[in-house]
Amino acid sequence: MGYAASEPATTGTTPAMAIKILIAGGFGVGKTTMVGTISEIRPLHTEELLSERGVGVDDTSGVEGKTTTTVALDFGRITIREGLWLYLFGTPGQDRFWFMWDELALGALGAVVLADTRRLQDCFPAVDYFERRGLPFVVAVNCFDGARRHDPAKIRRALSLDGVAPIVLCDVRDLESVKNVLTTLVTYAVGGSFGDRLPPRDGFTHPPAAPARPS
Template structure:
């Protein structure tokens, strides 16, 4: 009987599990910039990949300049998940980097909190389209410069000027292969998006 009373008491005082807040983050950028690598590096589940071998239909369409060693391409999305805190889970959606898959972007962007635009300083022009996409739709984003081995390092201010970014858009340096580096970028996205949301609420409240 004593065991039974103890069990009931323990059940009464059991802490209910925390229901985490789940947020959707997009990972975008040019072809071969490291989106699949980034999602794979940080995901706590086996990432869902939709990669195919580069084939003849892509010849002349997919720009492989600077990434000649790349033999696969993402044709729909990459998907991963990371728990930042007990009460905060991020779902990551890596977008395809080729122009011929732009029609998928609107569907992937639905319900997203924010985005990472991954950039390669050797091919900065490749991320112009992603920057324009998120600016036009008012989706908060950060630019993460993927520091490839052997690539020339440029000051953040130089990257910002080259991409003609608004002053409030964060520019971060990262290694898409390194879990902790990627986590820092994702935290930056969440903080940036939350900051913009608070500013909007204050604006609505004060009418300014």
């Protein structure tokens, strides 16, 4: 049978590694669009069967007698090379799925909190959650057509951010823009250990500049 073939199980000398990044934010803010913009595959969709453990105490009306339900989990993938991947997981929007955030956040590199300036309060729970967990995050303000371009300093105040988490303006439909969000997050989360620094904070008041290097 095929599974007994003698093909080597690892590729190259370094072990395979998958790096997890969370995409959080309120319902309809563009999480799935962002994942779809940069993922090399159409966002994959899987479901988590919830036992009673996962069903919150908040909303049991109408689900009496129901022992399982499902929550969709969408994720995208970026292959850096054979055996090194970035996985982008959209976090479930509903509050009663908070327990899934714990699992998603476990071992993650960091998170993108997508914000819509018309409904900034929708991203408060995500900001609170990542601050409490100590997981590095960047706030990405989705500047879609017609949205007023907000001053990141004002957004920082509105979110009561501690002044460390970067704020980037982005368009979740634009590849360069999403790349900028993710490179900002990666640099913020681990770059400091390797001598890389983010631009000064006021650098984020300008639209993201496209990387100069040829692709």
